[in-house]
Amino acid sequence: VVRGSQRQLGELEALYRERWAAFARVAISIAGSVDVGREAVQEGFARAIEQRHQFRGDCPLEAWVWRIVVNTAKTARVRTPREDPEPGTAPEGVSLNGDRPTEVALWVRNLPERQRVAVFLRYWADLDYRAIADVLEVEVGTVSATLSAAHQGLRRSVQEVE
Amino acid sequence: MSDVESRIRQEFVALDPLPPGAEGDWGDVLGRTEQSQHRRRWALATGTVVAVAAVATVVLVLLPAGGGGPSPAAAAVLNRLARLVASQPLTAQPGQYLYVESRNDYPSISGSCETLAVDHRQIWIGTDGSGLIRDTTSPERFSSAADRAACLQVNPNWRLRSGGTSNDWYAPRCLSTKPGSFEWSSLSSDPHVLLQQMRQIDGGPPTPGEDFQHIGDFLRETDAPPAVRATLYQAAALIPGIQLLGTVHDHNGRPGLGIAYPSQGPYPGKGSSSELIFNPKTGELSGEQGTGPSYWAVYLDQKVVNNLPGEPPAPLTPPCAPGGAGTTKPIGPAKHPHGSITTGAGLNSTSTPSHP
Numbered sequence: 119v120v121r122g123s124q125r126q127l128g129e130l131e132a133l134y135r136e137r138w139a140a141f142a143r144v145a146i147s148i149a150g151s152v153d154v155g156r157e158a159v160q161e162g163f164a165r166a167i168e169q170r171h172q173f174r175g176d177c178p179l180e181a182w183v184w185r186i187v188v189n190t191a192k193t194a195r196v197r198t199p200r201e202d203p204e205p206g207t208a209p210e211g212v213s214l215n216g217d218r219p220t221e222v223a224l225w226v227r228n229l230p231e232r233q234r235v236a237v238f239l240r241y242w243a244d245l246d247y248r249a250i251a252d253v254l255e256v257e258v259g260t261v262s263a264t265l266s267a268a269h270q271g272l273r274r275s276v277q278e279v280e
Numbered sequence: 281m282s283d284v285e286s287r288i289r290q291e292f293v294a295l296d297p298l299p300p301g302a303e304g305d306w307g308d309v310l311g312r313t314e315q316s317q318h319r320r321r322w323a324l325a326t327g328t329v330v331a332v333a334a335v336a337t338v339v340l341v342l343l344p345a346g347g348g349g350p351s352p353a354a355a356a357v358l359n360r361l362a363r364l365v366a367s368q369p370l371t372a373q374p375g376q377y378l379y380v381e382s383r384n385d386y387p388s389i390s391g392s393c394e395t396l397a398v399d400h401r402q403i404w405i406g407t408d409g410s411g412l413i414r415d416t417t418s419p420e421r422f423s424s425a426a427d428r429a430a431c432l433q434v435n436p437n438w439r440l441r442s443g444g445t446s447n448d449w450y451a452p453r454c455l456s457t458k459p460g461s462f463e464w465s466s467l468s469s470d471p472h473v474l475l476q477q478m479r480q481i482d483g484g485p486p487t488p489g490e491d492f493q494h495i496g497d498f499l500r501e502t503d504a505p506p507a508v509r510a511t512l513y514q515a516a517a518l519i520p521g522i523q524l525l526g527t528v529h530d531h532n533g534r535p536g537l538g539i540a541y542p543s544q545g546p547y548p549g550k551g552s553s554s555e556l557i558f559n560p561k562t563g564e565l566s567g568e569q570g571t572g573p574s575y576w577a578v579y580l581d582q583k584v585v586n587n588l589p590g591e592p593p594a595p596l597t598p599p600c601a602p603g604g605a606g607t608t609k610p611i612g613p614a615k616h617p618h619g620s621i622t623t624g625a626g627l628n629s630t631s632t633p634s635h636p
Contacts, residue, residue, distance in 0.1 A: 131306055138304030146297040155297070159304070164312035193430060222291040241292045269284040 126170045129179055134163055137180070141187055143242040148191040148235060158194045162187030181252035184243070188235060188253060225272045233268040236261060354524035354539055355517035361537065362513035364563030366506050372584045377404040377411060378503045379585045383531075384577035394427050395420040395440060404588050405503045409453040409604075410596055412588050419443040447611070447619035449592040452599035454606045454622040459497040461603065464508050471515035478515070488521045492541035495519075496556060499565045500577070513563070516556075530557050530567030531576040598624040 134141075138159065145162070146155030166183045173182055226234060232254070239245045239253060247265075251258045372378045380403045385396060400416040420440040422428035431438055458464075460481035468474050478494035479486055495516045498504060504512070516522065516539065525538030536557035557567035569576040593611055600606035600623065607626045611619040 134304060134306055134309065139298060139302075142302065142304070143296065143298050152297065152299060156302070160309055160312060163309045167309065222288055223295055226295075237288075241288055269288075272284055272288070 126173065126179070127167065130163065130166055130170065130183065133180055133183060137243075140243040141184075144184075144238045145187055145191040147238045147242060148188065149195045151195075154194045155191060158191035159187055161194075162190040165190065177252040178249070181249050184239070184245070184249075184253040185255070188239075192235075222272065225268075229268055229271065233264050233271075236264045237268055240265060349520050350518055351522055351524055354522045357524055357537055358513045358517040358539065361558050361560075361563040362510040362517075364561070365513065366510035366563075368506050368509075368562055368564060370509075370564075370582060370584065371505050372405070372407050372503065374407050375586070377406050377585050377588065379404050379581065379583055380501050380579065381581040382501065382577055382579045384575070385531075386575050386577075394423055394431070396423050397421070397441070397443060401501070402589075403457065403501055404585070405455060405457060406452070407503075409450070409455050409600070411450050411455040412592075413448045413450075413455075414445065414589075415448075416445040417441075417443045444618065449596060449619070449621045450600075451596040451606065451621075451623040453602065453604060454600040454624070456604060457502045458504075459494075459502075464503075464505055467508055467511070469507070469511050471511055471518055474511050474515045475518060488519050489541055491519050492516065492522060492554060496554070496568065499556075500568070500579075509563075525555065527560075528555070528557055530578050531569065532567075532578045532580075534566065534578070536560060536566045592621065594621055596621070596623060600624040 141159045141162075142156055144155075145158040146152050149155040149158055163183070166186050169186070173179060226237060229237060236250055236254065239250045245253070247258050247261045250261045254261065256264075370378065380401075382401050383398060384401070385398050397420045398418040402412075402414040404412045419442050422431065422440070462481055467477055475491055475494075478491070478498060482494045482497055495512055498512055499509065519541070521541055523540045523542060525540050527535050528538035529535055537560050538555050538557050540553050540555040542553040554570040555568060556565060557569070558564065559566040564582060565579055567576070567578045606622050606624045608620045608622045611621060
């Protein structure tokens with residue numbers, strides 16, 4: 119049994135208060151909806167509290183919570199009916215704030231899901247490659263290759279525009 | 281930082297999906313754990329939490345608890361069960377083990393996928409913190425067609441596990457089935473004080489529903505001495521909102537005395553109920569079941585034994601550090617281990633909390 123249940127609860131609360139905005143940005147981006155994303159963060163942390171006895175310490179607690187929140191957001195996205203945006207006008211997972219989509223916004227929208235989630239974790243949550251690897255349950259080299267491929271895609275799309 | 285990364289960071293600022301002024305609500309998170317307290321903490325190795333599998337239909341009988349205080353009928357039964365369990369021969373002596381055998385059906389949550397498997401658990405808990413947990417699981421199944429579809433949409437390559445048996449061995453000081461770091465002797469014999477101690481140790485929101493969960497956490501598959509168990513029953517009798525169900529039947533059809541904590545929860549239509557079932561002759565916890573969603577567990581045997589059921593595949597040495605830190609090594613092929621050994625070896629390099 120993982121010991122220190124009360125201590126873990128305190129750590130989870132501290133993580134939530136310190137990093138809520140990052141969790142919300144990533145979850146909203148994955149879910150494609152502000153409401154669904156915010157709901158995923160709440161539900162993800164509730165699950166983390168309930169499952170904290172299962173945390174085995176094989177990765178940092180924050181990475182473990184990210185994993186839960188990311189998966190909760192993915193599931194919520196699948197289970198939530200939504201209208202697909204017009205192609206090229208409303209990039210999924212990013213807000214346009216009423217402006218025309220930028221190359222970066224379009225690039226994010228067209229990424230394969232795994233690359234897109236890695237990009238969100240990198241740029242919204244500012245996680246390093248090791249932490250992203252823990253969240254996605256892959257090797258660090260896979261994260262490096264994933265982001266590298268994503269960056270190459272952006273370079274190409276920018277060159278095409280220019 | 282590369283030019284591409286730099287450009288992405290700059291543009292992401294303008295793409296912020298978070299509405300201005302938005303803030304988190306930690307109280308809401310805690311409220312959800314209370315609302316879904318049927319997802320009780322399954323503290324041991326299988327990593328399962330919530331429950332499924334419908335069981336007996338239970339009709340509330342006798343006196344409902346009412347809103348303000350504990351149910352007199354439930355309290356009377358619990359206090360009688362406390363006297364019974366206090367006299368049970370469940371205290372292992374040095375060199376002996378407390379053996380607990382159970383079956384349960386709880387969902388396993390892994391990412392987007394929620395699956396079920398009946399688990400047959402056998403635990404040997406040594407007085408020195410050594411022991412063995414043997415899990416035999418049936419093949420996994422999805423809880424519903426909708427869950428299967430949701431899982432496979434997110435994880436197209438998901439494969440249900442085929443089931444099997446695992447043996448997790450523990451060197452001295454490496455195995456604790458208690459829901460926290462404490463000694464049984466440190467718990468108060470005053471049930472009012474014990475309720476507060478459990479809140480400190482087990483955490484969660486300070487509510488009667490969570491208190492009822494604590495009672496289960498401290499009883500199930502633990503080596504709590506009979507006197508502590510008796511005080512736990514007396515503490516349960518103090519919890520506002522508990523209800524006496526009268527005679528109920530567990531998943532195996534065995535009759536027992538049921539005590540429940542029904543919760544409507546803060547959200548409409550999401551109520552739940554958690555039930556503890558006690559053997560009316562011995563006072564021991566004999567089963568659990570609940571709704572919203574449903575789950576069940578039956579405790580088949582609990583007794584003191586003199587030996588582990590066999591030899592471990594390697595010596596159970598050295599002991600873990602005081603406090604339980606140790607290292608766990610898998611047994612069998614790396615991709616499909618069929619158990620593990622936890623010892624205090626290598627603590628200076630990669631020590632981690634060892635308890636399951």
